[in-house]
Amino acid sequence: MAIETSDIYKLAAHHRFQWEKAQDCYVILFPEGMVKLNGGAGEVLNLVNGELNVELITNTLIKKFPDAPDIAKDIVGMIELALDKAWIEKIN
Amino acid sequence: MNDKNNGVSASTTSTQPLWLLAEITYRCPLQCAFCYNPTDYDKHTQNELDTDSWIKVLRQARELGALQLGISGGEPLLRPDIETIVEEANQLGYYSNLITSGAGMNEKRIDALKEGGLDHIQLSMHDITEEINNFITNTKTFKLKQKVAAMIKDRGYPMVLNVVIHRYNIDHIKEILEMAEGLGADYIELANTQYYGWSLVNRDQLMPKKEQVEHALKVTNEFRERVGNKMKVFFVVPDYFDDRPKKCMNGWGEVFMIVTANGDVLPCHSARVIPNLVFPNVNDLSLKGAWYDSPAFNRFRGDDWMKEPCRSCSEKENDLGGCRCQALLLTGDAESADPVCTKSPNRHVIDQAIKDSQNPGVEAKPIMFRTTENSKKIAEGDEKDRLAKFHATP
Numbered sequence: 404m405a406i407e408t409s410d411i412y413k414l415a416a417h418h419r420f421q422w423e424k425a426q427d428c429y430v431i432l433f434p435e436g437m438v439k440l441n442g443g444a445g446e447v448l449n450l451v452n453g454e455l456n457v458e459l460i461t462n463t464l465i466k467k468f469p470d471a472p473d474i475a476k477d478i479v480g481m482i483e484l485a486l487d488k489a490w491i492e493k494i495n
Numbered sequence: 496m497n498d499k500n501n502g503v504s505a506s507t508t509s510t511q512p513l514w515l516l517a518e519i520t521y522r523c524p525l526q527c528a529f530c531y532n533p534t535d536y537d538k539h540t541q542n543e544l545d546t547d548s549w550i551k552v553l554r555q556a557r558e559l560g561a562l563q564l565g566i567s568g569g570e571p572l573l574r575p576d577i578e579t580i581v582e583e584a585n586q587l588g589y590y591s592n593l594i595t596s597g598a599g600m601n602e603k604r605i606d607a608l609k610e611g612g613l614d615h616i617q618l619s620m621h622d623i624t625e626e627i628n629n630f631i632t633n634t635k636t637f638k639l640k641q642k643v644a645a646m647i648k649d650r651g652y653p654m655v656l657n658v659v660i661h662r663y664n665i666d667h668i669k670e671i672l673e674m675a676e677g678l679g680a681d682y683i684e685l686a687n688t689q690y691y692g693w694s695l696v697n698r699d700q701l702m703p704k705k706e707q708v709e710h711a712l713k714v715t716n717e718f719r720e721r722v723g724n725k726m727k728v729f730f731v732v733p734d735y736f737d738d739r740p741k742k743c744m745n746g747w748g749e750v751f752m753i754v755t756a757n758g759d760v761l762p763c764h765s766a767r768v769i770p771n772l773v774f775p776n777v778n779d780l781s782l783k784g785a786w787y788d789s790p791a792f793n794r795f796r797g798d799d800w801m802k803e804p805c806r807s808c809s810e811k812e813n814d815l816g817g818c819r820c821q822a823l824l825l826t827g828d829a830e831s832a833d834p835v836c837t838k839s840p841n842r843h844v845i846d847q848a849i850k851d852s853q854n855p856g857v858e859a860k861p862i863m864f865r866t867t868e869n870s871k872k873i874a875e876g877d878e879k880d881r882l883a884k885f886h887a888t889p
Binding site: 421425426 | 560615681724
């Protein structure tokens with residue numbers, strides 16, 4: 404499924420997203436599993452909150468990380484992966 | 496990974512116990528023939544940790560980085576303090592899971608658990624038929640499980656079903672999956688029996704044929720294709736029919752920490768079968784000390800402990816030599832390769848076990864159900880003949 408800039412996503416049901424001090428990263432928790440998210444992946448999913456669309460998420464992260472090259476492509480890639488793994492779901 | 500670890504003294508491991516399994520009581524009203532609990536569980540039913548000790552355990556493990564909490568047993572609902580423990584777990588930020596047979600669940604308790612922040616309930620189911628359910632658990636629990644499944648769904652918990660697979664239900668997998676779908680399950684684990692504890696005692700009576708396992712996997716894959724993401728299906732492959740061992744517990748002391756009813760801290764459920772290993776207890780040592788510094792947790796970390804053929808094996812990182820308990824129980828040497836591996840000089844013990852399970856004379860022996868009486872019989876050596884081929888009491 405192609406990701407559109409107007410798409411809005413939220414965390415899938417029964418999933419929890421939280422910052423973990425001991426691991427120094429964001430994690431997603433769900434029945435029988437968990438995923439540690441490396442820096443960039445965690446930053447993207449932290450903004451997948453059922454309110455911001457992909458364009459706004461991208462703009463926010465470009466502002467936050469102005470030196471990161473090709474960030475828009477990485478963001479879409481991360482959202483695609485999260486969708487494929489059913490960690491997030493589309494709401495619009 | 497842990498190449499600085501010399502295997503016996505303080506570890507320089509960088510691992511964290513991400514999963515904490517609290518085996519909170521070994522008491523259980525069910526008597527399942529495939530239970531992996533130790534056959535001497537009876538001696539651990541008199542000295543269970545109290546509520547305050549469990550709260551201390553939860554806090555210490557959380558500080559070490561534990562995130563996933565399984566509250567297991569025995570039947571955890573036999574303890575009246577599960578609600579208190581769940582509430583503490585929630586406040587600490589665990590993703591908590593109650594692993595239950597359903598016995599002891601009622602409307603009042605499931606509401607209190609929801610209120611306390613329990614994230615999910617994993618319910619064991621046994622078959623689509625009342626007959627097999629009641630036979631393998633040696634209790635009349637079929638209707639109870641259907642009722643509890645409905646309660647779980649009604650309260651909005653994710654529905655996670657666990658079905659232990661053995662020769663009596665393996666040919667019903669398609670129907671079991673359809674039943675799970677009908678109940679609205681989000682996840683189902685088809686856990687082919689692993690042979691530890693009571694299931695090892697009953698191995699000849701439980702093991703299915705290879706063709707049955709292959710058929711079960713085929714049916715499972717067809718079901719997966721049909722339902723897609725709607726329901727996740729885990730199929731735990733039975734290692735005896737494989738030619739490489741499982742990466743047991745994802746490595747000894749790598750991600751799992753188990754605290755037993757009496758406070759022993761273990762890297763895997765059945766580690767206490769290994770002789771000459773002294774496991775730390777939460778009454779004497781902090782979980783931090785247990786995880787990082789105890790000789791028991793460092794004993795099989797990494798690969799420095801390995802013998803041949805594992806030591807020079809190009810595949811050793813894939814499975815870390817398999818299961819230490821299985822190696823001990825079936826070969827008498829916890830440092831040897833898991834005999835499931837076809838490179839192991841002991842693979843014949845697995846092939847013999849497969850043959851025995853299809854020998855009408857051997858398989859006709861009665862099942863020993865998980866009861867206090869049978870636990871005492873085994874402890875007193877009454878079942879010597881049956882256990883003679885194992886190198887420790889499972």
